[in-house]
Amino acid sequence: MMHTESAEPVGFPFTAIEGQPQLQMALLLAAIDPLLGGVLVEGPRGTAKSTSARALAALLPAGRFVNLPLGATEEQLVGSIDLEAALQRSAVQFRAGLLAKAHQGILYVDEVNLLADGLVDLLLDVSASGINRIERDGVSHQHDARITLIGTMNPEEGQLRPQLLDRFGLFVRLENVPSTAMRKAIVKTRMAFDADPQGFFTAHADAQAALAAQVAAARRALADVQWPDAIHDQVAQLCQDAGVEGVRADLVMLRAARAHAALQGRSQVATADVHAVAQLALAHRRTQAAPVSQEGDEPAPDSGGAQTSQLSGQTAHQSTDGRQPPPLPQSANAQDWGEMSAPQAVPIQTVKALRPFSSKKA
Numbered sequence: 001m002m003h004t005e006s007a008e009p010v011g012f013p014f015t016a017i018e019g020q021p022q023l024q025m026a027l028l029l030a031a032i033d034p035l036l037g038g039v040l041v042e043g044p045r046g047t048a049k050s051t052s053a054r055a056l057a058a059l060l061p062a063g064r065f066v067n068l069p070l071g072a073t074e075e076q077l078v079g080s081i082d083l084e085a086a087l088q089r090s091a092v093q094f095r096a097g098l099l100a101k102a103h104q105g106i107l108y109v110d111e112v113n114l115l116a117d118g119l120v121d122l123l124l125d126v127s128a129s130g131i132n133r134i135e136r137d138g139v140s141h142q143h144d145a146r147i148t149l150i151g152t153m154n155p156e157e158g159q160l161r162p163q164l165l166d167r168f169g170l171f172v173r174l175e176n177v178p179s180t181a182m183r184k185a186i187v188k189t190r191m192a193f194d195a196d197p198q199g200f201f202t203a204h205a206d207a208q209a210a211l212a213a214q215v216a217a218a219r220r221a222l223a224d225v226q227w228p229d230a231i232h233d234q235v236a237q238l239c240q241d242a243g244v245e246g247v248r249a250d251l252v253m254l255r256a257a258r259a260h261a262a263l264q265g266r267s268q269v270a271t272a273d274v275h276a277v278a279q280l281a282l283a284h285r286r287t288q289a290a291p292v293s294q295e296g297d298e299p300a301p302d303s304g305g306a307q308t309s310q311l312s313g314q315t316a317h318q319s320t321d322g323r324q325p326p327p328l329p330q331s332a333n334a335q336d337w338g339e340m341s342a343p344q345a346v347p348i349q350t351v352k353a354l355r356p357f358s359s360k361k362a
Contacts (some may be wrong), residue, residue, distance in 0.1 A: 010197040011360060012202040013056035019182050020048050022340040026280050027056045027171045027240075028116070030148045032218045036151030036169035036252060038127045040112070040160070040284070049152040050110060062104025066098050068123075070114055081136045099132045099145045104255055112151030113160045117188025120160075123149060124167040128144045144184040164244070169252045170277075171284035218262035224260045226268045234274050243288035253281040332348060 005196050017024060027041045041049050048350045057065035068077065079097030109115060109123070132145035151168065153160060165171075175318065177183045193200040201208075232254070239249045254269075256277035 009057050009203045010056055012193055013185070013201055013208055014052070014059055015207040016189060016193070016200070016204050017048055017052055017055060017179070018185055020174065022175060022280070023048065023052055023172045025136045025276070026172050027052060027150070028215065028263060029168060029259040029277065029280070030150070031056060031060065031215055032105065032262060033222060034146045034148045035128060035130055036255050036259070037124065038151060039172065040168035041152045042155055043149065043152075043172075044154060044156075044176055047174040050108065051070045053106055053108045053150045053152075055229065056150075056261070057210065059215065060105055061107060064102060066102040066105065066107050066181050068098055068107060068115075070111060070153045072098070072119070073357075074119060074122065077122065078132055078134050079141075081134055081139050081141055094134070094143070095142045096191055097132075099126055100143060102147045103143075103145050106149065107147040107149050109149070109151045111157060113152060113153040115156050117161060117164065117174050120151075120164050121167075123151075124164065128167075128169075128201060140141060140320050149258075157216045165284050166248060168284065170256065171281040172280065173283060177228070214263065214265075217265070218259065219268070221265075222259060223229045224267060225262050227254060227258065228268060231257065231271070231274060238278055238282070239272070241288060242282045242286035244282065244285040245287070249281050249285045251278060256281055 004257045014024070023041060026041075030036050030039045041052075043049060054065050057063055073243050075097065077099060079100055082093035082095065087109050107123070107127075112120060127147055127149040130144060130146045131142055133142040134140065159165075177186065188189075233259070234267050235250050239253065240248070251273065257269045257273040260273040260276050261267075264273070266273075
């Protein structure tokens with residue numbers, strides 16, 4: 001009798017997601033520079049939130065996707081220290097939490113607005129610093145925790161406190177399916193995946209490999225990408241016009257623009273990079289209406305996803321050697337997935353980077 005080994009479930013390919021170019025871009029930037037401070041995704045049910053996060057994780061080296069449940073305790077999240085071992089043998093024995101398992105991967109929090117404020121605060125601290133610190137009765141331990149934090153929320157279920165909202169680096173607001181044509185495309189693609197997951201994934205394997213290689217290259221090159229002084233001026237003016245409080249928006253926009261330039265294979269941030277990421281950095285922080293652009297001027301970066309998508313998909317898509325990277329296919333998804341993983345220690349490794357894609361406004 002022949003025994004067939006059960007294969008691991010095949011996930012929906014990131015390059016097959018359709019109709020969410022802003023979400024894809026935000027996730028790619030956060031994967032390239034996890035210290036951006038995470039991505040907050042707001043939108044109704046069934047708009048590819050968790051599917052996109054899981055698909056992004058599949059592009060990373062170890063494919064880590066850790067789901068933080070709403071009922072998690074602080075100890076489950078950060079880990080714990082064995083005090084008895086510390087007192088009796090002067091040895092610090094650390095029991096890894098979810099942050100340790102998510103190192104160099106995705107930490108996903110569905111309905112983050114319903115999570116205890118203290119845990120959200122802790123998550124954002126670790127996301128911005130890349131280090132998890134545990135202290136108990138005078139005994140302390142710390143470990144690297146470079147996580148790509150992705151939080152999602154449905155505004156119908158309540159809002160996140162403004163103090164916590166501002167601390168998320170990037171923000172994407174998803175709308176419902178905008179047209180019958182897009183709805184049809186999404187459903188057809190999802191049905192094709194459900195009918196033959198392995199065949200569907202194989203059809204996108206080349207695009208997935210190209211995207212993973214591009215992100216890996218961007219991740220390696222990130223520290224060497226330069227900001228001309230004119231870019232600092234541009235970012236400062238955009239943030240001033242938006243009336244944002246403090247300078248967190250400036251820092252996030254500069255880091256995101258640098259990640260976008262690295263994604264495009266360039267060694268210097270350009271105006272197009274700033275425009276491509278400005279909406280993601282300002283949407284949840286602005287207190288002033290976006291300025292109306294004059295004819296012949298650069299389009300206002302916060303006036304909508306179409307302008308940002310166009311810049312990231314066209315102007316900013318050109319690499320320094322003049323070659324045009326192949327556009328990545330986009331396809332659909334219909335419902336969100338998620339699972340909880342038990343905490344465990346993980347080896348330190350390098351987060352790979354991803355590749356630019358041609359963004360289409362649905």
